[in-house]
Amino acid sequence: MPERERKQKPAPKEREEETAEVTAPAKQGEKLKEDLDDLLDEIDSVLEENAEDFVRSYVQKGGE
Amino acid sequence: MAVPKVCGIETEYGVVLRGTPDPNPVLASSMLINSYVEHRKVGWDFEDESPGRDARGYSREGSLPPEVETHLVNTVLTNGARYYVDHAHPEYSTPECANALELVCADKAGERILARSMQAARRVLGPDQEVVVYKNNSDGKGNSYGTHENYLVDRALPFTSLVRNLLPWFVTRQVFTGAGKVGSENGAAKVAFQISQRADFFEEEVGLETTLKRPIVNTRDEPHADPQKYRRLHVIVGDANLCEVSTFLKVGTTAIVLAMIEDDFIDKDFSLASSVPSMRTVSHDPTCRATIELADGSHCTAVELQWEFLRLAQKYGDDVGLASCGGEDVGGLVLRRWEATLTALELDPRSLDGQLDWVTKLGLLDAYAQRHDLEWGDPKLALVDIQYHDVRPERSLYEKVVRAGKVERMVEEPAVLDAITEPPGSTRAYFRGTCLARWPDSVVAANWDSLILDVGSEPLRRIPMMEPLKGTREHVEPLFEQCTTPTELVARLSS
Numbered sequence A: 001m002p003e004r005e006r007k008q009k010p011a012p013k014e015r016e017e018e019t020a021e022v023t024a025p026a027k028q029g030e031k032l033k034e035d036l037d038d039l040l041d042e043i044d045s046v047l048e049e050n051a052e053d054f055v056r057s058y059v060q061k062g063g064e
Numbered sequence B: 001m002a003v004p005k006v007c008g009i010e011t012e013y014g015v016v017l018r019g020t021p022d023p024n025p026v027l028a029s030s031m032l033i034n035s036y037v038e039h040r041k042v043g044w045d046f047e048d049e050s051p052g053r054d055a056r057g058y059s060r061e062g063s064l065p066p067e068v069e070t071h072l073v074n075t076v077l078t079n080g081a082r083y084y085v086d087h088a089h090p091e092y093s094t095p096e097c098a099n100a101l102e103l104v105c106a107d108k109a110g111e112r113i114l115a116r117s118m119q120a121a122r123r124v125l126g127p128d129q130e131v132v133v134y135k136n137n138s139d140g141k142g143n144s145y146g147t148h149e150n151y152l153v154d155r156a157l158p159f160t161s162l163v164r165n166l167l168p169w170f171v172t173r174q175v176f177t178g179a180g181k182v183g184s185e186n187g188a189a190k191v192a193f194q195i196s197q198r199a200d201f202f203e204e205e206v207g208l209e210t211t212l213k214r215p216i217v218n219t220r221d222e223p224h225a226d227p228q229k230y231r232r233l234h235v236i237v238g239d240a241n242l243c244e245v246s247t248f249l250k251v252g253t254t255a256i257v258l259a260m261i262e263d264d265f266i267d268k269d270f271s272l273a274s275s276v277p278s279m280r281t282v283s284h285d286p287t288c289r290a291t292i293e294l295a296d297g298s299h300c301t302a303v304e305l306q307w308e309f310l311r312l313a314q315k316y317g318d319d320v321g322l323a324s325c326g327g328e329d330v331g332g333l334v335l336r337r338w339e340a341t342l343t344a345l346e347l348d349p350r351s352l353d354g355q356l357d358w359v360t361k362l363g364l365l366d367a368y369a370q371r372h373d374l375e376w377g378d379p380k381l382a383l384v385d386i387q388y389h390d391v392r393p394e395r396s397l398y399e400k401v402v403r404a405g406k407v408e409r410m411v412e413e414p415a416v417l418d419a420i421t422e423p424p425g426s427t428r429a430y431f432r433g434t435c436l437a438r439w440p441d442s443v444v445a446a447n448w449d450s451l452i453l454d455v456g457s458e459p460l461r462r463i464p465m466m467e468p469l470k471g472t473r474e475h476v477e478p479l480f481e482q483c484t485t486p487t488e489l490v491a492r493l494s495s
Helices: A012-018 A025-046 A051-057 B025-036 B100-122 B159-177 B244-262 B275-283 B302-319 B327-347 B357-372 B379-387 B397-403 B413-421 B429-438 B473-482 B486-494
Strands: B007-012 B014-018 B074-076 B082-086 B089-093 B130-134 B147-154 B202-207 B214-218 B230-235 B291-293 B299-301 B443-447 B450-453 B461-464
Touching: A025 B357, A025 B397, A051 B379, B007 B100, B007 B244, B014 B025, B014 B089, B025 B082, B025 B089, B025 B100, B025 B130, B089 B100, B100 B130, B100 B244, B100 B327, B100 B413, B147 B244, B159 B202, B159 B214, B159 B230, B159 B244, B159 B275, B159 B302, B159 B327, B202 B275, B214 B275, B244 B302, B244 B327, B275 B291, B299 B302, B302 B327, B357 B379, B357 B397, B429 B443, B429 B450, B429 B473, B450 B486, B461 B486, B473 B486
Parallel strands: B202 B214
Antiparallel strands: B007 B089, B007 B147, B014 B130, B074 B082, B082 B089, B147 B230, B291 B299, B443 B450, B450 B461
């Protein structure tokens, strides 16, 4: 079983990103859900109309 | 012994011609490229192509040599890239890059070029017709097309050393290179979702084939450079990546691993008991907890084996340095990102949403399935899988995630836009691209390792470019400043 040495701490640059402002968890959760809903709306608006037809007709020649 | 890891990515794009009853993908691909190219196309010089030569020094009975298609559209761009039709797909090969960050930029510029090609093609197509291109590797019907990486390697390194170390490397790096895929194929076990688009298509450990019975380690020996000094390692196992962090890790880590192999720095044998099934085992487990068996009978997860490679790479960076791996800055960044990625893969792979393609795609699939109450197997999820890779900026699901601010980019968009027309200054691509930009009517033909110029009088002049690191901006900018015609350039180079 390969051994593993103790992990180093993340470099300072990466750690800085973790100390962002903390908003109240409930609000953060709501905002995330809102953002996700917006993204899903966007996706719904551009998704090919007939999924079954599209997927069935998406055929490629084998390449390398 | 480690030579600078000059690298590039060639991508076969999926192509669909809509609005016609009998679409011809070769024609569609040709039209796409022809539409894009505004200047006179440079013919590709096939004289030195030898895709059938095998690195092991022989050809196996029954192996099918790949064909070099000489009659299809094939052109070189001013950014030093090659843009052509290959096996009924539009293919884009980035110019040679000196480090992983440069390559992320060059690869992303390729997507922009394909997008512009689609726009340009609209001018010649009927009102109800459209060519649409997809940067992925699988059609869900048993057909796969590749995204290949190329790395400059020391010719003196025995190919067997490469094979021994690369098998476990390629099997395990999937945990961050995979682009994600709904379902499985090619006789593999049924899964709802897997990490890699390509894993199911690999059936051999080593070999020359690229279109069937695909080998994890490809032996194609076509250096496109001084064959005494260099080998070009041709890697066919990778996925097409849209997330820049994925591309960066894929290329950056592999460059370091190759340098370590060249410098004989890997002092352990990580050989797996059975690489081909292990490739699927790793891909089929999005929790990243499945174990694979090593040749010595022990078991570990892919991430644990990756930690072994990383530990060695960190020591290599300390003891030997990363000059050959894109330099200390980029090399150091690769090591830090690699470590952060492995840490996250162990704690919670889903936290890499926006960094790894398979995680980002899986996030979309889960959310979309939940919103519309869909089961795995619903065609809408297969559609999300494909449309994630749509290269049209307004239809790409990946681009939607980018615009939602959820994707981490590694390069700035202005740099990507520059890379559409400007070659990297760090390799011979600079010489190729600059000649083409300045004297498009004089560049008669081009190859990776040569240029043929028409200087206005017989004969045509062939300029060899056998050193990937010669012909850089530093080397030849003064030359270009002093020469106004190709005749002068050739005269100066000959003296």
